[in-house]
Amino acid sequence: MAEDLVLDTAIRDWVLIPLSVVMVLIGILRYFVSKLMLSSPSPDAKILKEGQVIIRARNLKAGANFIPLRSFRSRRLYFSNEENGLLHVPKGQGTNPQAQMFSDPNMAMDMMKKNLSMIIPQTLTFAWVNFFFSGFVAAKIPFPLTQRFRSMLQNGIDLSTVDVSYVSSRSWYFLNLFGLRGLFSLILGDENAIDDTQRMMQMGGLGFDASKNLGAEKDGLDMIQHDWALPRFEQRAESVLRKLVK
Amino acid sequence: MGSSEKRSKDVMSDIPTFSGENLQKNLKVIQNSRTFLSIIAGVLAGIIGFNGLTGFVFYFVVMLITSVGLMAKAGFSADLYFDSWNRVLFDGFLGGLMSFVLFWTFAYDLVHIF
Numbered sequence: 001m002a003e004d005l006v007l008d009t010a011i012r013d014w015v016l017i018p019l020s021v022v023m024v025l026i027g028i029l030r031y032f033v034s035k036l037m038l039s040s041p042s043p044d045a046k047i048l049k050e051g052q053v054i055i056r057a058r059n060l061k062a063g064a065n066f067i068p069l070r071s072f073r074s075r076r077l078y079f080s081n082e083e084n085g086l087l088h089v090p091k092g093q094g095t096n097p098q099a100q101m102f103s104d105p106n107m108a109m110d111m112m113k114k115n116l117s118m119i120i121p122q123t124l125t126f127a128w129v130n131f132f133f134s135g136f137v138a139a140k141i142p143f144p145l146t147q148r149f150r151s152m153l154q155n156g157i158d159l160s161t162v163d164v165s166y167v168s169s170r171s172w173y174f175l176n177l178f179g180l181r182g183l184f185s186l187i188l189g190d191e192n193a194i195d196d197t198q199r200m201m202q203m204g205g206l207g208f209d210a211s212k213n214l215g216a217e218k219d220g221l222d223m224i225q226h227d228w229a230l231p232r233f234e235q236r237a238e239s240v241l242r243k244l245v246k
Numbered sequence: 247m248g249s250s251e252k253r254s255k256d257v258m259s260d261i262p263t264f265s266g267e268n269l270q271k272n273l274k275v276i277q278n279s280r281t282f283l284s285i286i287a288g289v290l291a292g293i294i295g296f297n298g299l300t301g302f303v304f305y306f307v308v309m310l311i312t313s314v315g316l317m318a319k320a321g322f323s324a325d326l327y328f329d330s331w332n333r334v335l336f337d338g339f340l341g342g343l344m345s346f347v348l349f350w351t352f353a354y355d356l357v358h359i360f
Binding site: 012016020139140141142143144172175176178179180181182183185186 | 277282284291298299342347348350351354355356
């Protein structure tokens, strides 16, 4: 490896530390702002009902083996009866919730607010970094990288003989962006921590397509083999008592 | 962590029943410990001055120590507290990597370059 560059202490004082501090503070600020701006959406009765039905069906599936066979069957019939069973949704109504979600102004506003609160601080910080902190070596990454990364990491530095480990402040910004997620999850309590990247991944699936959920629950219920566990509990009690007595 | 790991599974019955809330709490505990330790490992690696591959090896060593520590805390019977062994051992390995690299770079630069 080439000789070690000695960098000015002023860079450390005025670039690295302020940038990290600013990013941490912006993250905390964003967290509090999102908490303040949280407009509680007025719940839609139909979607809420379907959600509760699904929860009931799941409870039935979980506790199926603790009730006698006939009770289980009668409950299951209540859910999956062809005519007025709760889980049976005629085909026409299936796609409603999703269409509703797109056209409902409240939902759209919420999505947009979340998007903006995520994108604007990032863009602003990035522009600030580019404007003030470009054109010099900011940090050295402790591990070697190949030459392909040179254009990505060293964008402000025009010398091509400098080792790729010496990066510009733009890459320090990106490193902070990804690395501070863990710190936020420790500082800000356990929720709302993994803001940007996870939310971006969640934007894809809009959650609640109710008809598929209901159909899946119905199939799950139909598939259960009932195996009543209570008769075995006598033996279980016996074994527990034996252990206690020994 | 203290006494914050709660039993989430009742192994006495034939049918394993989970307490969802306790399970999630235990997973949170694992995640927090790993994140915290990866940050500390990063600072240590930077101060000691690891270079290149040695640093990553150090990170994995610390993660393994974390796994062993968590297993010891759970009394070596992960079945009581989690739904599968893999969660205790391998969950969050790579999640802490970015934080580790950040703090490693930071400490290394502060100590060695400037």
